[in-house]
Amino acid sequence: MPTSVHQLDDGAWLSVNDTRQINVSDLWWLARHDFCSCEMADFLAEGFVDIGVDYPNIEGRIAGQCIECGESGVTDWLTLGRVVDPEAGRFFGVDPGSVHVPVRRRRLALPDE
Amino acid sequence: MPSKVEGWKDEVYGTDVREHLYRFAEEGWNAIPEDERDAWFERFKWWGLYHQRKGQESYFMMRIGTPNGRLTPEQLRVVGEIADEYARGPVENPEFGGAYCDWTTRQSIQLHWIQLQDVPEIFEKLEANDLSTIQACGDSWRNIVGSPVAGRDAKEHLDAWPVIQELHETFKGNDDYANLPRKWKVAVTGDTRGSGQAEINDLGFEPASKEIDGEERKGFNVTVGGGLSRKEPRFARDIDVFVTPEEVPEVAGGVSALFRDHGDREDRFNARIKFLVDEWGPEKLRRVLQEDYVEFELRSAGDGLREEYTYNAGRNDEIGDYVGVHEQTDGNYFVGLSVLVGRMGAEDVIELADLAEAYGSEMIGLTQRQNVIVADIAEEDLDDFLSEDVLEYYSPDPHPFLRGSIACTGTEFCSLSIVETKNRMVRYARWLKDNVELPDGIDDFHIHLSGCTASCAQPQIADISLRGMKTRKDGEPVEAFDIGLGGGLGENPQFADWVEMRVAADEVPGYIRNLLRIYDEASDGKESFREFIDRHDEDELNGLAEPEETSYEDPYLGNTKMTWYPYAEETEMDASPTPSPADD
Numbered sequence: 001m002p003t004s005v006h007q008l009d010d011g012a013w014l015s016v017n018d019t020r021q022i023n024v025s026d027l028w029w030l031a032r033h034d035f036c037s038c039e040m041a042d043f044l045a046e047g048f049v050d051i052g053v054d055y056p057n058i059e060g061r062i063a064g065q066c067i068e069c070g071e072s073g074v075t076d077w078l079t080l081g082r083v084v085d086p087e088a089g090r091f092f093g094v095d096p097g098s099v100h101v102p103v104r105r106r107r108l109a110l111p112d113e
Numbered sequence: 114m115p116s117k118v119e120g121w122k123d124e125v126y127g128t129d130v131r132e133h134l135y136r137f138a139e140e141g142w143n144a145i146p147e148d149e150r151d152a153w154f155e156r157f158k159w160w161g162l163y164h165q166r167k168g169q170e171s172y173f174m175m176r177i178g179t180p181n182g183r184l185t186p187e188q189l190r191v192v193g194e195i196a197d198e199y200a201r202g203p204v205e206n207p208e209f210g211g212a213y214c215d216w217t218t219r220q221s222i223q224l225h226w227i228q229l230q231d232v233p234e235i236f237e238k239l240e241a242n243d244l245s246t247i248q249a250c251g252d253s254w255r256n257i258v259g260s261p262v263a264g265r266d267a268k269e270h271l272d273a274w275p276v277i278q279e280l281h282e283t284f285k286g287n288d289d290y291a292n293l294p295r296k297w298k299v300a301v302t303g304d305t306r307g308s309g310q311a312e313i314n315d316l317g318f319e320p321a322s323k324e325i326d327g328e329e330r331k332g333f334n335v336t337v338g339g340g341l342s343r344k345e346p347r348f349a350r351d352i353d354v355f356v357t358p359e360e361v362p363e364v365a366g367g368v369s370a371l372f373r374d375h376g377d378r379e380d381r382f383n384a385r386i387k388f389l390v391d392e393w394g395p396e397k398l399r400r401v402l403q404e405d406y407v408e409f410e411l412r413s414a415g416d417g418l419r420e421e422y423t424y425n426a427g428r429n430d431e432i433g434d435y436v437g438v439h440e441q442t443d444g445n446y447f448v449g450l451s452v453l454v455g456r457m458g459a460e461d462v463i464e465l466a467d468l469a470e471a472y473g474s475e476m477i478g479l480t481q482r483q484n485v486i487v488a489d490i491a492e493e494d495l496d497d498f499l500s501e502d503v504l505e506y507y508s509p510d511p512h513p514f515l516r517g518s519i520a521c522t523g524t525e526f527c528s529l530s531i532v533e534t535k536n537r538m539v540r541y542a543r544w545l546k547d548n549v550e551l552p553d554g555i556d557d558f559h560i561h562l563s564g565c566t567a568s569c570a571q572p573q574i575a576d577i578s579l580r581g582m583k584t585r586k587d588g589e590p591v592e593a594f595d596i597g598l599g600g601g602l603g604e605n606p607q608f609a610d611w612v613e614m615r616v617a618a619d620e621v622p623g624y625i626r627n628l629l630r631i632y633d634e635a636s637d638g639k640e641s642f643r644e645f646i647d648r649h650d651e652d653e654l655n656g657l658a659e660p661e662e663t664s665y666e667d668p669y670l671g672n673t674k675m676t677w678y679p680y681a682e683e684t685e686m687d688a689s690p691t692p693s694p695a696d697d
Binding site: 004006008009010011012013015017018019020023024025026027042044046047049067070072 | 117118147148149150151152154155166167342343344381382524527528529530531532565566567582583584585590593614615672674
């Protein structure tokens with residue numbers, strides 16, 4: 001079955017196959033990023049802005065700010081988790097507290113997002 | 114391409130959602146197909162039901178829209194009884210107990226822990242008493258705000274209540290306006306206090322006068338495109354239109370139809386009309402309104418009354434917030450009671466309703482400062498009323514820190530919030546009352562605490578603005594606040610300057626104490642806090658006072674969003690008892 005992903009409630013959370021998976025308000029460590037000048041951005045997720053699928057990854061751009069330097073804005077694309085088997089539909093989320101590397105847009109977001 | 118939400122709305126929305134809601138109530142929580150839950154939760158909002166956050170599956174917040182925040186004592190009792198019977202969760206709140214009502218900053222009522230199977234019964238009780246949850250959330254006409262004591266208040270330019278009633282009756286349940294690109298917030302103010310806070314609404318009608326055919330007419334100036342959400346606050350823009358009370362429905366319908374037809378349905382973050390006004394400018398909006406949506410020729414704006422506004426106006430000479438005893442135009446009195454953070458226990462709500470009825474009151478009011486008003490108290494009964502027990506806690510003469518504190522829902526129930534809010538604000542206010550002196554002559558001091566940038570507690574328009582954040586303390590993430598200063602409405606509305614960022618929540622009371630010491634030293638007793646802040650430039654404000662740990666203790670410093678409920682004994686998400694067994 002196709003994997004359904006979207007943000008809801010004003011970007012409060014990422015939904016995968018209509019199940020709430022990742023909330024705002026977590027801190028994400030970002031490395032090799034250009035979000036701010038910090039070597040490692042200590043990024044507070046305040047809202048999911050774009051959500052997309054690049055099989056098997058679920059990706060998103062998140063609005064928020066680095067709590068180290070105060071820079072705010074929207075991240076490049078971050079891997080938020082994976083749906084390895086679309087038939088089963090089970091989502092494996094990443095751990096926000098581990099280190100993440102945002103990447104620039106490689107393809108269009110889902111047309112309906 | 115329209116957003117996913119627009120697709121769901123195209124399938125079922127508006128009044129049609131109700132039959133599905135009843136079907137799910139009958140069949141139970143599990144009858145909602147898992148792959149349709151997001152769609153149905155989005156639709157349920159139109160009927161005032163908002164699914165609570167992660168860890169609280171199957172429980173809903175229910176919002177009841179009360180135009181102008183106006184109820185009868187009987188209606189208030191019904192709300193209290195519904196809260197007592199249905200708004201009980203698996204765990205009590207340590208400050209507020211097991212059942213309570215929230216008075217919101219848009220003069221509505223919120224109940225929590227509502228379960229689907231109870232919705233038909235609750236709707237029946239509400240509607241038998243002329244109350245409703247219709248369009249309390251969702252993309253349509255929300256609760257219309259304004260002065261609860263319209264028609265009774267001596268400080269009134271004109272009585273706006275008949276206008277508000279007509280708007281409410283015209284635009285609730287009206288298919289032509291049921292599906293807008295986004296929420297639609299309307300304020301209509303006829304008083305001279307500015308209590309409608311039209312400046313922060315999508316559509317505002319503010320009191321004004323204009324000479325028409327040689328006759329001075331009372332009516333309203335029209336503003337469009339205000340709002341505080343995200344980090345994109347806007348004051349509503351003046352579109353240079355004056356309307357008489359009779360013309361309000363046509364113009365209100367015209368502007369909301371314009372929004373329906375021209376608002377952005379592709380990007381919900383860009384959908385509010387404030388962004389359309391940014392794009393078009395007020396002149397184009399007025400032109401399109403005139404050409405396509407209004408039959409009569411629009412007049413230019415009249416003379417407004419903003420210089421008289423006292424509601425959240427940062428003035429030291431008069432506080433327009435309704436708290437205290439005020440004479441009505443009919444010789445009776447209304448008494449405004451302070452409700453700290455707008456939350457009142459269900460038993461207290463019922464007791465207040467009984468009391469109001471016993472004293473012959475015909476009207477209860479909810480204000481945008483989250484307080485409650487009991488109207489129509491006869492002069493000879495005033496002393497007795499004021500000595501009633503329930504007024505000891507819900508005081509008509511509260512300490513300024515209790516009077517001026519507002520908080521949103523926070524991580525207790527809300528998906529968006531980053532921090533715990535209401536219980537923390539209660540603790541802040543009590544600590545400040547016990548430990549911090551305000552300069553002599555300062556009776557009004559506003560602290561608005563909002564859990565995130567959605568700004569439901571209107572943080573940008575307070576003396577002290579607190580907006581939920583995170584920081585690290587000793588390497589560990591803790592809940593924190595960005596602190597803003599000097600915001601407010603009135604003659605010259607202004608948003609707060611954000612001067613101190615990412616202050617750990619347990620250091621905020623110390624910051625406020627240190628700042629007020631500086632204010633006290635500089636104060637002559639006449640200058641309001643907002644005026645004091647206003648005469649400092651941004652550089653001076655940054656670092657003006659230092660955050661500091663004090664005797665204040667914060668039990669919610671950790672990540673309350675990681676819990677299923679912040680006040681449970683076992684707070685871990687895995688310990689959540691939801692979905693409710695009653696629905697399985």
